[in-house]
Amino acid sequence: MAVTMQELKVLPAFSRLSPLALEHIAGTAHYLPFAAGFAFYQQGDPPTGLFSLLSGQVKFYRHSKDKIQILYVLHEGSTFGAESLPNDMPSPCGAQALTPGTSIYLPPNELHKLLLEHPDLLFMQLELVTKQLRQFTSLVHSLAFRDVSARLAENLLKLKSYPTKDGFCIERTFSQQDLAAMVGSAREVVCRTLKKFEKEGVLRLERSSIIICDLNRLKEIADQEIR
């Protein structure tokens, strides 16, 4: 099914492209609805094309043996898949859905063709990859300079939340296992740390959500660096 140009324009990655480029993309891209757990691609796969999230959440990860490290969680409006292009390199990471949703998909050969025709698309790609680079840098920074509490706090702040009367609410679309993988720690440690935060009144744990009561305190914890 063809993608509408209005829908493309809503996506930050595409919003500043020329009408001509947009038209070409709309002509070649198509919709890809997905279920929770769907694997867009795996670490080591050949270049996979570009995905843009209209809805749903996707985890971007790296694994070894039975451990995984989530590099970041993508929300609607995010675009991913650019990291293995150019140069036919295998994808350094895997991408898997946390929730059901819909994405727009641009296959690699089409993308390649379009890149050659439209320098503004090339520029967009450059922006995407640079942004990712920035995020990775900050991840390295966290792993190197922050303890588990700080990393957990940081990750909670990055997760999508919406305001309610007693605080910001994060829907639990992920398990503690996932959270541990984001933070780069063990499930049990995350569990204990969450409980610690609760005892300190920073947040409240509910069955299917986490309510952040004291946002400022959480930010303070997230900013703490060791030594």
Place this chain on the structure above:
Amino acid sequence: MAVTMQELKVLPAFSRLSPLALEHIAGTAHYLPFAAGFAFYQQGDPPTGLFSLLSGQVKFYRHSKDKIQILYVLHEGSTFGAESLPNDMPSPCGAQALTPGTSIYLPPNELHKLLLEHPDLLFMQLELVTKQLRQFTSLVHSLAFRDVSARLAENLLKLKSYPTKDGFCIERTFSQQDLAAMVGSAREVVCRTLKKFEKEGVLRLERSSIIICDLNRLKEIADQEIR
């Protein structure tokens, strides 16, 4: 002083550019000799332009308080500085010389102008940033899945070495402190681990160099992942 096109062509980043683009770059770039310890730019600086190393070694790092994490070490032929472009974002990392050397420098405004004129330069930038992304991913992987021994081994393998009759020789252009910052650990731990490697016959520590005796064993250690 103007840069010669032959010299540009030697640098991997520039080697595949069109003659026209090369000529333009040669016209605007200039030589920048530097001493050991010279700071090309610091974390947080505005976009700084592009540097290409003709000789010397540069550390690319990130710091917090009195701790630093070296993201990687650049050798001659490497190009850096692309990470803060486009979009006038502050540089996520700092770059400082480990040894004296010479680089070619392309100021940011000139670079910006050239990028708009030459799509192949844009493509080159994209390649540079993608490559960096790949390196960062692998750094995150190491920090998340490998212990100090493995990370140290990995880093020793990445450092520039040349073959001699009893093994590969790495010149000590860096202190153990630096090595610890590359590995993401403490100086003492690195020291002990080096000694451990020496005891196991993997390498030999000399006053101003490290001789790798058993390259294969070192590679094995580097590949070990926890759990």
Place this chain on the structure above:
DNA sequence: AGAAAAATGTGATTAAAATCACACAGGAGA
């Protein structure tokens, strides 16, 4: 509804690495 399977909570133990505290070496400079 009831059984099975995930996911979560919590204590006890272990392990890895950071930190502390010095001794010592070697090179740079007066």
Place this chain on the structure above:
DNA sequence: TCTCCTGTGTGATTTTAATCACATTTTTCT
């Protein structure tokens, strides 16, 4: 040559977080 300073080597101690081992809760499936 003698000091000072930076870099190294090494033991002892502490800290943090990983691991192990279950109990308990919640969800899912039939």
